[in-house]
Amino acid sequence: MEFFMNISGSLLINGQEELTTNEAIFATNPTTGNRIDIAFHTADENHVNAAAESAWNIFDDFRALPSSRRSEFLKSIANEILALGDTLINKAVEESGLPKGRIEGERMRTVNQLNLFANNIETESWRTTIIDSALPERTPPRSDLRHQKIALGPVAVFGASNFPLAFSVAGGDTASALAAGCPVIVKAHSAHPGTSWLVGKAIQKAAELTGMPPGVFSLLYGEGNTIGTQLVQHPLIKAVGFTGSRSGGLALLNIANARVEPIPVYAEMSSINPVFAYENTLTENAVSIAQGFAASLTMGAGQFCTNPGVLCYKDSPSSRAFIEKLTPIIAQSAAQTMLTPSIKNAYDNSVSDFTKITGMTLISQGSEANGPNQCQASIFQTTGDRFINNRFMQNEVFGACCVLVSCSSEAQFLEVAESLEGQLTCTVLCNEQDHNQVRPLIPVLERKAGRLVYNGYPTGVEVCNAMVHGGPFPATSNSMTTSVGSNAIERFLRPVCYQDFPNNLLPN
Amino acid sequence: MEFFMNISGSLLINGQEELTTNEAIFATNPTTGNRIDIAFHTADENHVNAAAESAWNIFDDFRALPSSRRSEFLKSIANEILALGDTLINKAVEESGLPKGRIEGERMRTVNQLNLFANNIETESWRTTIIDSALPERTPPRSDLRHQKIALGPVAVFGASNFPLAFSVAGGDTASALAAGCPVIVKAHSAHPGTSWLVGKAIQKAAELTGMPPGVFSLLYGEGNTIGTQLVQHPLIKAVGFTGSRSGGLALLNIANARVEPIPVYAEMSSINPVFAYENTLTENAVSIAQGFAASLTMGAGQFCTNPGVLCYKDSPSSRAFIEKLTPIIAQSAAQTMLTPSIKNAYDNSVSDFTKITGMTLISQGSEANGPNQCQASIFQTTGDRFINNRFMQNEVFGACCVLVSCSSEAQFLEVAESLEGQLTCTVLCNEQDHNQVRPLIPVLERKAGRLVYNGYPTGVEVCNAMVHGGPFPATSNSMTTSVGSNAIERFLRPVCYQDFPNNLLPN
Incomplete structure (x- = not known):
């Protein structure tokens, strides 16, 4: 040892x-900000x-x-x-x-x-x-x-x-x-x-x-x-x-x-791992979804390829009630140390870029940093129409940042999905009563992603025989x-x- | 009907x-040279x-x-x-x-x-x-x-x-x-x-x-x-x-x-489908190999992706005797109509280019054309040293053209093989007594080709489960x-x- x-x-x-004798490199301890000698x-x-x-x-x-x-x-x-x-x-x-x-x-x-x-x-x-064995009697053999x-x-x-x-x-x-x-x-x-x-x-x-x-x-x-x-x-x-x-x-x-x-x-x-949340489950399970989603979003300071960067829902009293559960969880989320100073800078710049997009509203941010390289979780909100028509809203932000996409209807989920680039994962959150709404979305999501998640969250990639950690370009x-x-x-x-x-x- | x-x-x-209303295209009957209306x-x-x-x-x-x-x-x-x-x-x-x-x-x-x-x-x-079934009792599930x-x-x-x-x-x-x-x-x-x-x-x-x-x-x-x-x-x-x-x-x-x-x-x-012929089989089976090889080379005017464009052997009395069997078969081969005038022109130009390479000798040609778009089979000869050092000798000629590569030893087959680009097929012709010579060549050929043929010819691609019609770039x-x-x-x-x-x- x-x-x-x-x-x-x-x-x-x-x-x-x-x-x-070439120039050496040194690591930085992101927690202290100091060079490691x-x-x-x-x-x-x-x-x-x-x-x-x-x-x-x-x-x-x-x-x-x-x-x-x-x-x-x-x-x-x-x-x-x-x-x-x-x-x-x-x-x-x-x-x-x-x-x-x-x-x-x-x-x-x-x-x-x-x-x-x-x-x-x-x-x-x-x-x-x-093995295809020889067939000497066949013409030709x-x-x-x-x-x-x-x-x-x-x-x-x-x-x-x-x-x-x-x-x-x-x-x-x-x-x-x-x-x-x-x-x-x-x-x-x-x-x-x-x-x-x-x-x-x-x-x-x-x-x-x-x-x-x-x-x-x-x-x-x-x-x-x-x-x-x-x-x-x-x-x-x-x-x-x-x-x-x-x-x-x-x-x-x-x-x-x-x-x-x-x-x-x-x-x-690159993947923004969209989540599509349907009306009936948002009505019934607002609290648990808010908790589950926030946990997936903020885990490891959001530094996962499968971090959920987009959440779609139909604008409704239920979804508004859900958002009211979600925003305080995000607001109370602790600042977390990011992997490197440059990743932290890129995160801050990306969040700042989002705030400049017309129609993107920052609706909640996590606790402020109290140490070097710490990030605040951030959630933005926009509409389905705006999201579909603005490619920049699809930019991956490496870190705990998510865009909530408020759609005019669950039918608009299909348009949002069609507008997406290739993804590692796509997720649906729904109840049995939502299935008829969900069904037409599945073939679209199949074309867009390597893994489809039902009533779960995209982070956490099982190492097993059936896993697909992949997906269409640019995932x-x-x-x-x-x-x-x-x-x-x-x-x-x-x-x-x-x-x-x-x-x-x-x-x- | x-x-x-x-x-x-x-x-x-x-x-x-x-x-x-765009400009139309017309086919040509290559046998007559006439446009089909x-x-x-x-x-x-x-x-x-x-x-x-x-x-x-x-x-x-x-x-x-x-x-x-x-x-x-x-x-x-x-x-x-x-x-x-x-x-x-x-x-x-x-x-x-x-x-x-x-x-x-x-x-x-x-x-x-x-x-x-x-x-x-x-x-x-x-x-x-x-299917990896759920394991709800596992930590984490x-x-x-x-x-x-x-x-x-x-x-x-x-x-x-x-x-x-x-x-x-x-x-x-x-x-x-x-x-x-x-x-x-x-x-x-x-x-x-x-x-x-x-x-x-x-x-x-x-x-x-x-x-x-x-x-x-x-x-x-x-x-x-x-x-x-x-x-x-x-x-x-x-x-x-x-x-x-x-x-x-x-x-x-x-x-x-x-x-x-x-x-x-x-x-x-693109593939030139090299064939490596070993001493013992050339000694014992000169006639049947000359016939089999010529048939594979000239079939369909040589217009196959798996046409054998290179034949390697060790310079020896046996291989010289073999060549003496092969050249008259080629010389007597009938001229054949090629698929299109441009393919026929490309063939003629490629053969002409080969004749200009120092150290490439045209040693036999098939019967002269007696109709439009007919080609003459052509075999060239060079040495292993020259072949290894001249990339142009590896150019694919689409048609019944082959380069005979006279090697200083069977050990040189390995160098020739290593010098090759990726191929659809590589072939070995040998007897049991040749196996010790052949064995070290196999790993090299595996790296070079999608299909390895033993005592056969590369043309004829079986449609079955085990077939690989592919291979490393540029095949x-x-x-x-x-x-x-x-x-x-x-x-x-x-x-x-x-x-x-x-x-x-x-x-x-």
Whole structure:
């Protein structure tokens, strides 16, 4: 354990710690606003090349390993993360400003995710084996044809700011790529370099313990628009996993599309996760919905991709009574520390931009900040007509900000829904008596989102087989995939058909 | 039947025949070189809009139909194509210059393909239903989560020149898109507008007979860089299927990527389908390999995406003896009519370009042309060293042209393979005694191609469950998919997760 207390701040490349003379980066403790005095060494193109080449050189060996070996590796990563104990928890709290309980929960999620993929690949179902046996008597005869999936190649993973463990160095992208047989190079998020280093060392140690080739994992620090670009442009990188902003995701997508050999980018980007609340349930359950909605909106300072940024309802005495329940809950909500100073600034600017839009009214704000980087929850109100006709009202605000959309009728919910860009989630809140109103909305929401929630809230993404954490553009860059749950592995596999191959030449 | 003899040359939009005043296009009979005097009406942006809007308007209804209804529709299309009898066969022969037997075979393939998707969707496996039941006792409780796939949206299909039936109006792209629940708009290939019209009318008739909404299918004539571009740019089009040249596919890909909402393009583009022939089999089976290879190379004037354009072997007495068997077969091969004058010109230019490359030697050519648009099969020879270092030698020549690559050793096969771009297929010809030499090549070929063939030839793509007709860029624009076989439907589906939905709001 002692070893890990001493964070060297090195790059982690091909099983080694690499120190550089490039300008270092430092984390900020968002709770105090102070710089954390550990220098993290940043990469240059030579390090990108070294990482990519070490990944490429072992790619065929790594993907050819029996699934049970990669499974051991993933389980060992989970164990090594747990073995970091409070060293990791305290570092993540220090760098993210998130409460300890939240980080502990996220660690469990990260560990469960690694174990889910570890267990899933042991069943070999990831190979999607399909056999069409030879039909020698047919005219013309049919060959023996065997379909099986193989790993795509080395994957570049960009850690997210808001989940320093579960969507970062050993998060879902890394776990699913390694499970698929793809070596991984992580570009650490600059907001939590120490957390990234600890987890990176845990992966290095797990690789050593389970006899993996060291090129299977590297961790780089640096700017997205320099080493991030170089990584995505590198000819030996064959796919990209990203969770972050729309501008960041689109930048990587454009770089990948401009390559001589374009590669898939799985970017999870932007979603305002609309909620449609129907009359009968608002009448009957105003208090519980106000509480549930406010909790979903303000949890983690609203810094979730699935944060509910829009709430639609029909203007009526019931909905007005509901709003009267909601606004004081928001007004009493505590200010919360955001992940980074720049996220806090962006939040304030976005809220300020909303106040300038004609027809957007700020109707409630949470408690004022009493420390650095704290945000006030904010709810705005507008009408369905205005919302439909003003694209700016659909801008994602990263944080606890929501637009209440007061519609002229529940039929207008369909127009609001049609006006939306692609989403990770859409939610309906309703009673049985509302179902006839709800039914025509469902096909629209299906076209708009990867997950539809009934009488729940969009935050809280279960890691399981049926999960879809994805959705039409711009929620993600590839609506046919998910970045959470078992099917995330599909992003890093491609099919190969073997025609008339003898057993002794077929892969394991 | 009489009705169909009279090809009006109209566009087919939303169940109607649409005549236009735009400049018409005419087909050429490649066998005679003469224009065929049926004017085909070309579309402008209004027709693109009308087709896209009619598709969009019925999209939710069409995708919500029970699978059995779409299955009936597909089977009815197959029946209506067969009912066209010799009218269709003769027209396709006239427009393509392909022999009647080949067109009859292709019709059967087209019909089988439609029936394959029809039968497959009846099993409902296309939905990929995954259910994670609620775990109310867990802390925190787990919701009921149901994963199911839905159709992507209206699909634009670009017919290929070389399969006027199987990769055209009612080809694999159309069949799989309709099976998935996606309306289809076909941009007809200008080389076979009459064939396209007859098949388009068969689809319209089948839609009518099976009670499909007429917007489910439209057929447009016009230039790729005008109406083709407009189609791919249209906001209501959600995916593109294309089979054709690399330049054509890349153009569509760039247009799709530049949209406000980028959409997937499934372009099957360019492949030289290398064959690696090992020493022992060349020694033992020189004659049969020479015959088999020449047959695969010259079949259909070499106008197949899976045509073998490269043959590698180790320079040795055995391989020299083999070449001596191969060259006279090529020299005696009959000249064959190519699909269009422009394809014939491109072939001649490509062969001429090859003759200008230092170190490429034309070692055999087929019989001289004795009619319009006929091509001579051509085989060139070079060395492994030269091939590895000269990208131009990897250019796809559409037609019966092959580069024989004489390697210094079988170990050099690995370098040749590593130097290749992505391919649809790679083939090994070998004996059991060659297996130890072959084994290290397999992982390289897996990374390079969608289908690996053992002791066979790449032409002839079986329509079945295990088929992969795809491969890394530039063979296709998306290596994770296939355009032939059951899995082709996956291209037009995306997953949606329903959280805690009651049965009466879940889709069928």
